[in-house]
Amino acid sequence: MQTVTLRSFNSKDTDSVVDLWTISGLVRPWNDPRKDIERKLLVQPELFLVAHDGLRVVGTAMAGYDGHRGWIHYFAIHPEQQGRGLGRRLLQDIEQRLGALGCPKIHLNVRSTNEAAAGFWRAVGYAPSDSLTFARRLITD
Template identity: 50%
Template sequence: MFIRSYRAADEAAMLALWQACGLIRPWNDPRKDIQRKLAVQPELFLVGESAGEPVASAMVGFDGHRGWVYYLAVRPDHQRRGHGRRLMAHAEQLLVERGCPKINLLVRTANGAVVDFYRSLGYAQDEAVSLGKRLIPDL
């Protein structure tokens, strides 16, 4: 798998990938999420490509205090080949290069397999509560 930055031509493939991986939610417009990411650190919107087609993604960000990863996804027929690990290692390296001291992730509590995946990469549950407030409705 080759890792590169997102290109405009990737949009349909990203939407299909996220749908296949169960990442799309009715209250989040994934097209708006893509446009928001392209406005801030677009080089950190990563695409994993295999045989010339997108098969994986990760939206990475650094706010000066913490790094974040969203939309980490690997197409189901490409899972268990190390693509997720490679994407996360690449994301971590990009954040280290920017001086990022810590990376945070949000995983839905019902997604135990993904929690196990991140634990296998050395991630641990923080003693924190995630709170959110929508400022701009997507729908």
């Protein structure tokens, strides 16, 4: 088994990241993942982490902190790596980074149909919120 290292994203990871997001079911027709990566690199790029096994990206966490709350997006672990503790390890790293910025609370969205992801988040101590998420596109990809 390859050793998995956690590090900040770099542009050489792009194809591998998009592949992982596609395999993980995170890519949607209305969100261009490459544009999402470009946008993230303009704002807090140090909060875009990848887990790399020496050959490919096997995990990602794209986080942000707005001074009030932290958010986690594009949290993905390759199916072959799930259940081995990598998700917890990646989450711990991103929580430490957000905590160092003074972030008091983290939010994330999970699609209502993704029971496996909801189970992971419950298992690591996150709870469903009673708030609704509303969205509006400002830029069409």
